Amino acid sequence: MISTVVWGTGNVGRLAIRAVEAHPALQLCAVIVHNPAKVGRDAGELGELDRLLGVEATDDIEAVLAARPRAVVYAASGDVRPDEALADITRAVRSGAVVVSPALYPLYDHRNAPPEFRDPVLAAVTEGGGSLFASGVDPGWGNDVLPLLLSGLGTTIDVIRCQEIFDYSTYDQPDSVRYLVGMGQPMDYEPMMLMPSIPTMVWGGQIRMMARALGVELDEIRETSDRRALDTTVTTRTMGEFGAGTQGAIRFEVQGIVEGEPRIVIEHVTRIHPSCAPDWPVPPDGGDGAHRVVIEGRPRIEVTIEATDEGENRSAGGNATAVGRLVGAIDWLVEAEPGLYDALDIPLRPAIGRLGRKQS
Amino acid sequence: MISTVVWGTGNVGRLAIRAVEAHPALQLCAVIVHNPAKVGRDAGELGELDRLLGVEATDDIEAVLAARPRAVVYAASGDVRPDEALADITRAVRSGAVVVSPALYPLYDHRNAPPEFRDPVLAAVTEGGGSLFASGVDPGWGNDVLPLLLSGLGTTIDVIRCQEIFDYSTYDQPDSVRYLVGMGQPMDYEPMMLMPSIPTMVWGGQIRMMARALGVELDEIRETSDRRALDTTVTTRTMGEFGAGTQGAIRFEVQGIVEGEPRIVIEHVTRIHPSCAPDWPVPPDGGDGAHRVVIEGRPRIEVTIEATDEGENRSAGGNATAVGRLVGAIDWLVEAEPGLYDALDIPLRPAIGRLGRKQS
Numbered sequence: 001m002i003s004t005v006v007w008g009t010g011n012v013g014r015l016a017i018r019a020v021e022a023h024p025a026l027q028l029c030a031v032i033v034h035n036p037a038k039v040g041r042d043a044g045e046l047g048e049l050d051r052l053l054g055v056e057a058t059d060d061i062e063a064v065l066a067a068r069p070r071a072v073v074y075a076a077s078g079d080v081r082p083d084e085a086l087a088d089i090t091r092a093v094r095s096g097a098v099v100v101s102p103a104l105y106p107l108y109d110h111r112n113a114p115p116e117f118r119d120p121v122l123a124a125v126t127e128g129g130g131s132l133f134a135s136g137v138d139p140g141w142g143n144d145v146l147p148l149l150l151s152g153l154g155t156t157i158d159v160i161r162c163q164e165i166f167d168y169s170t171y172d173q174p175d176s177v178r179y180l181v182g183m184g185q186p187m188d189y190e191p192m193m194l195m196p197s198i199p200t201m202v203w204g205g206q207i208r209m210m211a212r213a214l215g216v217e218l219d220e221i222r223e224t225s226d227r228r229a230l231d232t233t234v235t236t237r238t239m240g241e242f243g244a245g246t247q248g249a250i251r252f253e254v255q256g257i258v259e260g261e262p263r264i265v266i267e268h269v270t271r272i273h274p275s276c277a278p279d280w281p282v283p284p285d286g287g288d289g290a291h292r293v294v295i296e297g298r299p300r301i302e303v304t305i306e307a308t309d310e311g312e313n314r315s316a317g318g319n320a321t322a323v324g325r326l327v328g329a330i331d332w333l334v335e336a337e338p339g340l341y342d343a344l345d346i347p348l349r350p351a352i353g354r355l356g357r358k359q360s
Numbered sequence: 361m362i363s364t365v366v367w368g369t370g371n372v373g374r375l376a377i378r379a380v381e382a383h384p385a386l387q388l389c390a391v392i393v394h395n396p397a398k399v400g401r402d403a404g405e406l407g408e409l410d411r412l413l414g415v416e417a418t419d420d421i422e423a424v425l426a427a428r429p430r431a432v433v434y435a436a437s438g439d440v441r442p443d444e445a446l447a448d449i450t451r452a453v454r455s456g457a458v459v460v461s462p463a464l465y466p467l468y469d470h471r472n473a474p475p476e477f478r479d480p481v482l483a484a485v486t487e488g489g490g491s492l493f494a495s496g497v498d499p500g501w502g503n504d505v506l507p508l509l510l511s512g513l514g515t516t517i518d519v520i521r522c523q524e525i526f527d528y529s530t531y532d533q534p535d536s537v538r539y540l541v542g543m544g545q546p547m548d549y550e551p552m553m554l555m556p557s558i559p560t561m562v563w564g565g566q567i568r569m570m571a572r573a574l575g576v577e578l579d580e581i582r583e584t585s586d587r588r589a590l591d592t593t594v595t596t597r598t599m600g601e602f603g604a605g606t607q608g609a610i611r612f613e614v615q616g617i618v619e620g621e622p623r624i625v626i627e628h629v630t631r632i633h634p635s636c637a638p639d640w641p642v643p644p645d646g647g648d649g650a651h652r653v654v655i656e657g658r659p660r661i662e663v664t665i666e667a668t669d670e671g672e673n674r675s676a677g678g679n680a681t682a683v684g685r686l687v688g689a690i691d692w693l694v695e696a697e698p699g700l701y702d703a704l705d706i707p708l709r710p711a712i713g714r715l716g717r718k719q720s
Contacts, residue, residue: 154684
């Protein structure tokens, strides 16, 4: 069995505990927490499982890594603390572990990652013999392995379009919704998420990887964006009101240009209320949202993905598929040479041994 | 370039001509037709392309195979003429060609194919050094490689369910719709498609392959079926009226039983009018139909696939994805050892070299 640590027990970490526990080749051997209040609590409780797992959370990172675990799922955030996340990850790689993580977008397409991200990891690989695979869902399998595989069913391929179409009205993340995305702000407010080069920083690596896998040369990566105001004031379930005339929807594209044409496109359409921008793509069947891959060409192939977990929660569902992709790669990585890997290296494989698996 | 023949130019054959023409590694070298009226016509015209290809259709099978083409896309029907199709296919395999075909369902899961299908092909492989890969869309990639790959994103997997949910009212195949499927028949009429063991004959191989890929043992394969009558008489676009009280919808499942539980399920829900059986699963967004994969478990992953070609035609779209899967396998098969292959052997790969490819 592959001794596996889960580092971090937030929205991603609890899903990781469940995924490691469900995987027949992995053995959960430790859970690292940053919050002192969680120290000593059982992993089953932190993973919101219906049973205890007999693994108690610890904040003693030194001791956990000294035990030389074979794998680490790094589930702590990298968004608001990239330097700490990078330090944690390189520390785990240097201990010789295979590390999988959704943290640190630049390392998803590590070949084009800035040296300050890439070099410390490569050094840790050399020193400690560990590995790193960083990926997610969007960015992640929703705009790398899935569209690439679906393209194999096509005949002529004009455009590969990966969409996220989401209605945020049921979300409960007021800060990022109001300030990062700009919902409810005056129309002259510039949301950070739409500032030039930010979308490319987050999704450009996926465009480059898809181009590489399809054997095409990118002229450049372009960005387009659009915003729409609310016609009327709307009230959301947990985030209060969003006033008429303020931003109610955004739409942006990160475009991979091939011989002058946008051939590989990652598009986001985000609303704070379904009534805003009705002429833009909408979630299927009036739902909260979905990811979609469209292979434009002959045939036209449209694939819509909806994932839910923890009740009907789409955010948890998406995170869980990212965790599934990452945890599902551990046994492959353990067999491979130490190194820095990306989504094109690691095949998406069936859930061998997990259909109807009874959890002891 | 891999010299490639397209044998048959009906609904599947014209799609195959376009797929071979669009593939950078393949060279269309001959088109075999059975209908004397098609002899001499250009492949571009038969493939409904906007240009001539300089390859004239022939009915001289002997001459085409004597030229030792490297690959044959056998696109003639196997449904109503299985013996002839098997004879044609073994003849092509014996000529040393790699053969791909949607014909002959039993050969999709060749390990469990009846000897009368399997033995002649194996003999031809031994004698001539050719290969065969038979697959489709449903049965085919929609209930083998796609659900298996998607399962890799899961954590706990309770059921893998592959659905076809179609409204036949826009179809133009009155014979199969009225007699094979039973639409418009009195409720005591027994449609051939629902006769015990028929669904398993067509889809059982897919259940067995998925079980094999997931490492589970099947206790047995079961079938369930249900029919509903129309409340009112309905009129379809091309197939006339279907009377009130006659069959308006059917629903069946082919179930792979694992430790007493249905864990791998292929389900079809077919209507002649959207009003019939509203409580059964319905096509997304009120459309004509879709294929769907549902990974029941945590997370719950629902993936809906809609393919269209030749205008908004879903039947052509589905056929085109089957042809994409088959033609996309040729270069892999040419590199592999001669043999009889199934969908678990042959990876679904990206459309390398086809994004935005200009057709000369």
